[in-house]
Amino acid sequence: MLTDNHGRTINYLRLAVTDRCNLRCFYCMPEHGLDWLERKELMSYEEMLRTCTLLVSMGVQKIRITGGEPFVRRDMLRFLTALSRLDGLDELSITTNGVLTAPLVPKLKQIGIKSVNLSLDTLDSNRFFAITRRNEFAKVMHTLDELLEHDIDVKINAVVMDGQNTQDIIPLVQLTRELPVSVRFIEEMPFNGDDHTYKGLEWNHLRILHEIREAFPLLRKIQDPAYSTSANYHVLGHKGNVGVIAAYSRTFCGTCNRLRITPQGELKNCLYDDGVLNIKDKLRAGLNNEQIKQLLLDAVNKRARDGWEAERARTLTRGIHESMAAIGG
Template sequence: MILTDKIGRTVNYLRLSVTDRCNLRCMYCVTKDFKFIPHPEILRYEEMLRLVDLAASMNISKLRLTGGEPFARRGFMGFISSVMSSHPELDLRITTNGTLIEPLVPELKKIGVSRLNISLDTLDRKTFAEVTGRDHLNDVLAAISACLSAGIRIKINAVAMKGINDKELGSFIDFAREHPIDIRFIEFMPMGDDTKSDSRFWSADDILEQGRQLTNLIPVKRTAENRGPARMYTIENGKGRLGLISPVSSHFCSTCNRLRITSDGKLRTCLFSDRTYRLRNILRNPKLGDDTLRRVIAAATRDKPLGYHLLEQRSGSEGVCVTQMSAIGG
């Protein structure tokens, strides 16, 4: 079965959140009134593996495991190993804040993890503590170094925030010049109830203009390997690259190929939409089998919206959806 929606987009990418728990409290991810999802409502690993099996049978070729912080959930390494053993054909990626993984790097390498995305919004220790609520920058930098030494490819995702990290573009470019990594700035998205998105918004075009004042940035031609939402640029005399992701100023909805499943088993077809399809009850109902899950997933995909329409409908600086990022899985 191939998943397609009513405007002809084919879905082949699933983001699966394994937990909403996190050891950081990033300002754009966790709102002031957040509450963790009760543990009995979180999917068991066996249920997640069942969903991965289904996804693979429905033409999903890329799987990203997210959180919260996925490595904060007990047993996560075993889950990774199970997924890779069951589905070696899947392009498996993991998104992490990097604070917990340095001692796990040898095991990650051994079980076959070849790529990690690490969320890192600043290279300044004081700013890191202000953004995340924790003083763990050195842990993240040590994890990046360990991964590179082990041959694990790294992408750094930085949320672009005016007044927070807009003075650090030069430092990030220097970091990418010195290390073989992709540093990708993602426009601040108006998620949740108290985002203050307008005052923090730093557009991809402004980042590019500022970056070109610092160094020669050469556009990377899009290929089958480089077909994601990021516009990539090589850095003159650099080992790494700079990327820009513009979900707000220059949307890529027409080519969106992804679905999201939250840690409590809710299917979301668009990051900007609060509409969900509850899979957990189906998974836990012995009278309902995989055929029911397939029908629900296929029907949800057919109605996958265009996120920029939802952005256009929001008023003022309110969030485009009510759900906070930590509960969605990014």
């Protein structure tokens, strides 16, 4: 198994395949002025497949494809099919906003995708438009229906934002009454592409949980899966579950098992770091597989203890200015 300098097992890769997105959520990117990467700046499918093959050979067992929105990149299904065939890869999953996903669900099932994270911050179409700046609510809900129809495990990710969608917390929990979904509430983070100033966290994981408990007194703590970033709960009598992710408070760093690769090929040991190795540049420089693997090992052995340490190290050079789409959600 691949382990870091703090003795943590590293077996999970989040691979962002594009920075482009067909929504414009204000907490993720500015409405205007964000320049998309040129194609040559992105990792090619061949480069991503080679990198994933090496990481799987080193102990990575799970890969999650993210963006931007993965399905705005052409030939994504072909790439997913190739990934699904990697020897040693136990789980391939996707995070999507659902706008383009519904027609693809049967093929995703055929490929072997068992789990999809669906970004959905509200069940109100007007608030959806206000948050995403796009009128695509119906398509996202159609994707949810299709995923459930095809027995694909669904986690609904909702970012909780003061003054924007806190009134959606209870309706989203109510979804779990009849649907076998996990609704996960995520603390807002400062990755907004510098369009607005991040003024700190009004709704942390404790406040979110309190809000849920007040409305659902039958909420009970359940066992968290290994390496879980969410604290997980179940309302007695409901079919689904509820999770709360302390993404800004960073309470789960001690068991972090993941690496991130951005669309530009930058390896990140932590969401909050500056990036520790540009894999794309090394591949294009002609390094062989053993040299790449050694660089990956060296990078993993220089991980920050937690997200706070990673953020402190980066602010020595520059603060957080990226869009989440450029990092990989």
